[in-house]
């Protein structure tokens with residue numbers, strides 16, 4: 610019987626040259642539209658918290674929100690968005706970074722996480738690691754304790770986890 614990771618992998622659609630020439634986009638829409646696969650993907654991400662008590666689950670704009678919110682509910686934790694520049698209404702910390710297909714600035718509310726709180730970071734995909742590294746800097750700026758960073762997909766050739774320092778990194782599916 611195929612394992613969950615393989616089952617999920619079989620439902621990721623490769624889209625060539627999106628959103629730019631040279632990018633092979635990993636489209637998770639077939640997972641999201643299937644309730645069983647969606648549940649499996651969330652369960653796998655919940656499991657990455659292990660025995661840790663998580664206070665806040667941080668999700669990265671935008672596909673990270675899809676997974677981080679149900680994971681937060683299951684862990685009895687709060688959900689915190691890291692958003693693209695200009696979207697958060699309150700006082701923010703912000704940081705600029707480069708990603709696989711462009712440049713970006715991400716922000717977090719200054720009062721989103723209390724010092725010392727246990728945080729799980731979630732995004733759909735780890736590519737070059739620039740986005741997650743920026744989110745990690747924002748979390749550390751708030752003096753929180755980052756327990757782990759968990760991704761549905763990791764593109765291992767891009768060595769994104771090398772940018773994430775000593776943060777434990779989990780991926781449900783690796784390419």
Ligand code: AMP
Pocket residue numbers: 632633634635636669670671672707708709710732733734735736737738739740741769
């Ligand atoms: P990076 O900062 O290079 O690790 O890029 C990660 C972010 O960009 C994630 O939020 C992904 O949603 C998105 N991303 C980067 N590369 C891809 C890809 N090949 N397929 C789908 N999403 C991607």
